[in-house]
Amino acid sequence: MAAQIVIAPLLIALFTAIATLPLRRFPRAQRAASVLGALAYLGAVALLAGRVADESILVYQLSAWPSPFGITLVADALSLFMLGLTAIVSLASVAFSARFMSGFAQRISYHTLYHLMVVGITGSFLTGDIFNLFVWFEVMLLSSYVLVAFYSGPEHTRAALTYTVLNLLGSALMLLAIGGLYATVGTLNMADMARRLATPAQFGVDPVPVLGLTVLLFCVFALKAGIVPFQFWVPAAYRAAPAPVTAMLAGVVKKVGIYAIIRLYFTVFAAATLPAGLGLPGFVGNDFLSFFGPIMFVMAAGSILLGGIGAVSRDDLDGVLAYSSIGQIGFVVLPLAVAATVPEVRPLAIAAALVYALNHGLTKSMLFLASGTVKEAVGSVRFERIGGLAKRTPVLSIGFFMGAISLIGIPPLSGFFGKLLVFRTTAHAGALGGRGGAVALGLSLVGAILTIAYFSRAWNRGFWGTESEGVRTATYAPSLVVIVVALAGLLLLVGVGFDPVLRAAEAAADIALDRQAYVDAVLEGLQ
Amino acid sequence: MSLVALPTAIAEASTMGQLGTGAATLAQATADPAGVALFAALALPFLGALVTPLVYRALGERTAWFAALVAFASFGLVASQFGTTGSVSIDWIPTLGVSLTLYLDGLSLLISLLASGVGVLVFTYSAGYMHGEPGQARYYGTLLAFMGSMLGVALAADLIALFVFWELTSITSFGLIGHYRESESSLYAARKSMLITVSGGLFMLVGFVLLAFVSGDALGSTTFTLIGTPDSMIANADAMRTALENAGLFVPVLVLVAIGAAAKSAQVPLHVWLPNAMEAPTPVSAFLHSATMVKAGVYLIGRMRPLLVGDEWMLLLGTLGLITMTVTALLAVGASDIKELLAYSTASHLGLITAGFGFANQLGAETGAFHILNHALFKATLFLVAGIIAHEAGTRAISELGGLRHDLPITGIITAIAALGMAGVPPFNGFYSKELLFESAYEVAHELGGLAWLFPAVAVFGSVFTFLYSIRFLWLFMGEKPAGLGEVHRPSLALLAPPVVLAGLAMIVGIDPQLAVDTIVQSAFGSAVAGEAHTMSIHLPTELTPAVAMSAITILTGIALSPFYDRLRDGVRRLTHGPFSADWYYDKAVYGLERASGLALPRIQTGQFRTYAAWMLGVTSLLALAGYLAAGVSIPAFSDLSITAPVVIVLLVAIVGAAAVARAPSHIAGVLTLSVLGFMVALFYVLSSAPDLALTQLVVETLVLVIFLLVLNRLPAFYGDTDRGTVARDALLAGGVGLTVTISVLVATAGSPDAIARFFVERAPVPAEHGSILADFGGGSNIVNVILVDFRAFDTMGEISVVAMAALGVLTLVAMRGRGESS
């Protein structure tokens, strides 16, 4: 008997999406179904997490065909870590949407698209099949294209065009990479791929061409994650999308790219070694990660600097938050770069990346929701029009402030631990003499200071200062404020009760690096 | 969570001689602190802060008394532990080796008592000062939280816990400095202090992280506990030092921690936030700049001293402290506002404390410990006095003030006590700690010789200016009242009582310094030395020691220069223009960054899709090619696979079609040519034995054509003319992408996966022998279809979701037209 709970989150989201279509003639029922769906999703993820805590890796063979032939779902600590983030942000965003989005918008397609996006995200986190990953990516992406374009005005269509077309190119590249991997490695199943790459002779696999193919794939993930130089679409798309969608995009969708990098590059492709080593100046080693380490490092550095410097001069809240997202994703990639380069700190580094991703997911989604609340009330989030928010809406402002200082890394908010672990990773790598460890450390400090610079500026210009007319006369929807504050409370809760979170992240990092366990669980009885 | 007291462990460690904290302290105080009292003292202000909004609703302005009560309770709780030493601990993040460990010893006791004690007075004072001011609930709440944070800094023995409270002081002070949030200068000041102190904190955090990293080697297991347990860092200071040096991390850690402390304690060049911070309400300034915020930095230096003291330490902190002391004293002379004067003076005295702790001899530690107390007493007094002046005289401009003794006689007296203490004039309190500095500096110079003689010289030089501005401040009460100064009111009791109490305490210290030493300074001093601390003996000098001579030189030079004060002031002001002004580098950095950002961003995020796509495709190609190159792929030899003529022709037509699309003269021509390509791809599928694909391709092709036509029907004819250069560049990039793909094809066709395909081929059809229900086979002859609806039906599930979403998307795009956000 299969552990049906593995598929439960995905099915809940899928059926919620389907149910919201015929329910569009009954707006209240539609809204209720949507929120209940998100709630049930959270419940299912919690149950699944319980099972994973007991059994480590749950494997689910769709259509009852064994791996590597059928499609496999793999629920382990890493998947669950990401699913947990998804469930929380999704619930908050959908509850936010129920009040925030216009009645017409909700009726026309919003809820269906939203939950299908969750379906895509969930599938991406659970699947153990690389082509299936492509499919769920596409599901997630298409819904996000539409949701970015949702308001259908000039900025929205323009942003959506850039976002859509770049990602269409990305999808073609992904297909190219998957096709090449299938041809060279001989499988689509990730565990099988890891096994074949680990013992290439046994399976007649030549790992040499695989590296270039994985690079293609990597660029696609970098595009999804919005890492420099694949970040171009981010600011406009985040601004254009409705606030709760941006919360999901920045909070969760971005992390799908990160998840894929961890899962594929650290669990799967790390298995491969190149018989002749890396024959390119500047790259040392004979495994794939040695190649990706420096590249990820440059990308992380670019992201941190571009995001941080970019955010400093934005003249609207969403702009600051959008560029901040580019910078913060750099902080997630940075430990991964270190992990790729310095094997000794790998578990710590991946845990750091995960904790940072979680923190950024919770925090940035909260900040975008806060921004949305302001936009709904004032009609704009341009600084010239929103001065003095703190006086008019202190509770919301406290929420925003907590988010801002969480991202800066002020304890005991959750964001602090992200920073702490990143510092730890880079510091340890530097102390161990890892190449670039000290540079990485310096970079993370610079990035952190930039974070302070742009958030303090945003705060002064938006929340302090003289009240604008719009702010003075605005009325803030209490239900929206409550959601923002609840998320802010969560930031504090995660920080104060950080130990279980850390243990979850460490478990996720351990499982991400435990290739053998992954392979054994998925290909049980095949060897 | 477990609340555990660990005094016995401390005792054991001390008998083993490993405990770096002063043995004298331990000899005096062996009782354990009560965990409940410490945690309660720490928690009360935060709880108070949380309920302040409610309290304010009930009590209004009398919330000040509530806050004072809370502060007093904390003070009482801390004071009740007087004489105890040891730590209490609550588990926090065991996985990380982080706990909420509180440790009480002389130094933390001193800082806690100052924070909560001065807190009581500041709240009392606020009751008068803040009358009628806006945002009082916020004010008291934040101030309470700030005070709690400061207690936390003092009490926390775990580096992470310490950092928590450290950053909380920065954040809460951000709120306090920005209290008048509609004033641009308040916002500027708040942001500046946050940027500098929080950033400094992050450097310090890195230092902590490195310490913890090294502790893994030194102590066998990674810990963040600095002090108070047998396996804390300070309890194993020697091992830690060795490990730090072995790892080459001693200097990095020292510098990182020093940056954090220097930012907080406004050491040059990170002092620039301090004068602006005067934008805060005056009670806040009094609090932040006497007993709390800035003291956190020097406290940390004192706390770390047993662990890190040495030559590097002295070179760094001794120099830093003296430079700060001198430079900021000069700046204080140049001040035009009484709060500005006091602010620079604060930085200067913190420089003195830093220098004291910086000197590697015991006298240095004495200096630091004693001056923490003295400075808190006289500086808090003076700030409160400044508040009274500003409140009652209506101005803070030095040039507009004078002769205040007539209207404010009591204030005049307490100002005299505090200002003379600040000036280092015997027998006022500041004199003794300054003497200790001179002694310490002299001892260092004497011992090391050479350039080390700069230490005492600079100490004297800086002290001259300290003397000068102190007297200048006192002179506000002397002379004649300027004509422009209007009526000066008498301060209320709430305003007057707190500075009187403080000045009284300062007076007592001045009269009987040994009392203060015995009560608390000795034990605080003990906390700051590695190994055995000697017993302090402080009294007025009875013979001419070098230090006495230095004091004499200072005072006499000061008196001699007094007549030229205005010229000096003008000189300093002339100097502090341009790059030497307080805001220069900060403004350059911050606004330069903003400007650079504003200039650079449009060049990166151009809005031009072409740029974006070019980057994406170019970088991807480049990296992939690098990947192939790095791995050393070789192009496979010609294989014997044959390709038939029809396939070649079909592919040729496809290429021609694609080329024709690329140069199509009109939309319609391009769409039709694209269809040719589509047909050829379909044919390719036919010839590759893929009928399902061919069918799919064909039907899709047609529908795409129809949609294209429907859309083109509504589009203009634009197809852009591009200049040759652009075309050439694009062609180059296109060639690069093409090359990447070509190589990808060549290298990837080497292998041929058949194991999986074979499984599908064998399991798809209906086997000859089967029962009435067939579950282990796909039950269909079209293997592709069986894969789609059975083997990989999950893919198809996603695929149809995409189709559904495409439909919803199109519907949405059209239906939402004109219904977007109102902005």
Next chain:
Amino acid sequence: MSVATELPGFLSLAITVGLVVASGVTLLAGYRVIFGPTTPDRVVALDTIATNVVAIAVLFALQTDDGFFIDVSLVLAIIGFISTIAVARYVSEGDIIE
């Protein structure tokens, strides 16, 4: 592309020649699609290609002895017709601008 072995040589030769010719004329017709000169010329040429593709699919059905490629041909014919109608309709009655 397995060729049914039992076919007489002349037939398989005819099929092969047919395939090559049909592919070749597709190339020729491609010339008209690309160079027009008028849009109806392109449409006619595209229609011709569609019909040629139908023919190729039939020939492939014969070559491989797989009757179901006839289905493909039929669908191709349907597709070609719909495309032609659609294009003709929009170039004549729509506002598609050249």
Next chain:
Amino acid sequence: MRRWPAIGVVFAAVWLFVRGVALTPERVAEELLIGLAVGIPLAYTFRRFYADEIALGRVVRVLPATVAYLAVFVKELVVANLDVVYRVLSPSLPIEPDVVAVPLRVESDPAITTIANSITLTPGTLTMDYDNDSNTLYVHGITGRDEASLVEPIRTWEDYALVIFDEDASPEDAPPAAPRGDVGGD
């Protein structure tokens, strides 16, 4: 009687062809059942599409005329293609195109359509346009033949079509005159 059930049966027959059923009684019976199951609902769903369709009962009666029509058509088809071969492959491209207007007697849609398509498939002519108001076909001729020889086969089909499609006019009626002005170019 409603037409859609009959049309459903026709669909079932077409289904047999489309499915390419093996011509054994069992298979035909099986597929016919399926074809009816598919065809009748289909016919019902789209019944509005065939509201003005001709009655199928007449099919048998007009069979001879249909066969005759097809025979003429096939002959013309072959001739037409040989004609094209000649014109296309001649190095001199012997063509002399012109357009003529052909007023029709048939008035029903199927009849007009049948004739129009036949014209295109047969020698030297191509239906360009149809004018509803004057019931006139515009035919493009590739050769310089006189109008009469160009129109002649069209009239022959029209005669059959008048019978096949149960038209009001009869084959004996004179062909209507060209609406106005000169017909043909030379």
Next chain:
Amino acid sequence: MSVITRTVTRVVFPLILLTALALLFQGHNLPGGGFIAGVLTVAAFALVYIVNGLDYLQEDLLGRTGDDVEGGPAIVADFLNVFAGGLAIAAGGGVVAILLGQPFLSQAVLFVHDLPIFHELELASAFVFDLGVYLVVVGGLLTILTVVGDE
């Protein structure tokens, strides 16, 4: 378009639909399947739409009257229901497997014997899934066509 085109369309339309359905039914064993059949079905509708116009398609062919609703012509609501139904069928069929203790989307084939005429009938649960695919494609693409065509 002219009467000639309209008449041919009327004849060709059912032929295309029948071809599409044949492809749907035979998909498990021969080329075809839900997607191809679906798109071909839509192509048939597209033909009618191009030749006769959207109103004809909506009112005369499908008998849907009524004013435009939010987001497009009245018929769009029906199309939405079609693809929602398709999704529900495809996913719901998969859930049936779960109820039977099998993983999501598990398929089985049932052979029914001794039927008149058919003798043995092969009923593949995968067909239900394919039908879902078909409906999603038909509903979805018709939605696109209608919405765009209505502009």
Next chain:
Amino acid sequence: MNTIHAALVTLFIAIGTFFLLVGTIGLIRLPDVYNRMHATSKATTLGAASLFLAGTIYFAPSAPGGAGLTSLVGIVFLFMTAPTGAHVISQAAERMGIEFAGDAVWPDTGESRPESPDESDE
């Protein structure tokens, strides 16, 4: 597969291939779109139909009916739609105002010929 049967199939393949070739040559050689359509609507259609017929004959004996029947559907479909396509295109061309090659003119019937601006394609 017996020789006569194969020969018949080959014959129709040859005819079909030939006419495909002719149709396309006509498409290239003939002077305007109207004349080109004469070639494609007749020759190409017949060519494809001939190949379908070859299919009918080829598949007839191995599985009576089968793909052969479907081929017949293909023939009927082609004959129905190819001329219609030509009609639609020529109608469009004429309405777009594409000029006739040589001295062909639109018959003056008094009906107004839909005018549209001269097309300037390239």
Next chain:
Amino acid sequence: MTQFVLAGVLGLLFAFGTFLVLRRDIVRVVWGVTIISQAANVYLVTMGGLAGSVPILGHGPPDNPATITDPLVQALVLTAIVISFGTTAFALVLTYRIHEEHGTIDLRELGETGGEH
């Protein structure tokens, strides 16, 4: 030989697609994406190997499965075609809406108002 022909063809298709993606006219960009997607699909089919018979069987498993073309890549490409079809349809309508909202389909013009100014 086969893979060199295919490699060249696919490289050229990607190159033409890329060239189009860099044009100013949105419609051309969409064409470019379409070409690239199709080329990726062809690539995938190529990866399954071109020799081999149609993966459609008579009843029962085949005698020699190795002679059959890899059906998996065909199924994958089918999925990919459908997905790229859905996204292309959306992108086309988006293009239309862009024109409605901005009055242009010139990406350069569109970009001049869309950067970080």
